[in-house]
Amino acid sequence: MRIPLFSKGGKREIDPVCDMQVDTGKPPGGSFEYQGTTYYFCGPGCNRAFQREPEAYLSGEKKIQM
Numbered sequence: 001m002r003i004p005l006f007s008k009g010g011k012r013e014i015d016p017v018c019d020m021q022v023d024t025g026k027p028p029g030g031s032f033e034y035q036g037t038t039y040y041f042c043g044p045g046c047n048r049a050f051q052r053e054p055e056a057y058l059s060g061e062k063k064i065q066m
């Protein structure tokens, strides 16, 4: 379990598309499970982009600059 960076709110994970921190309790872009790991997104656009090309984002080949 990771140590939360902020005392308020729930657990946070990094959006793999844009590297933003997302509250896993209420991810604005929802979540998506890929190969047994759940990823969380800052917005629906990042979620859709990840679902199209998950490998590209996980490998770091692709990034969206926010």
Ligand SMILES: [Zn+2]
Binding pocket: 015, 017, 018, 019, 020, 041, 042, 043, 046
């Ligand atoms: Zn994002």
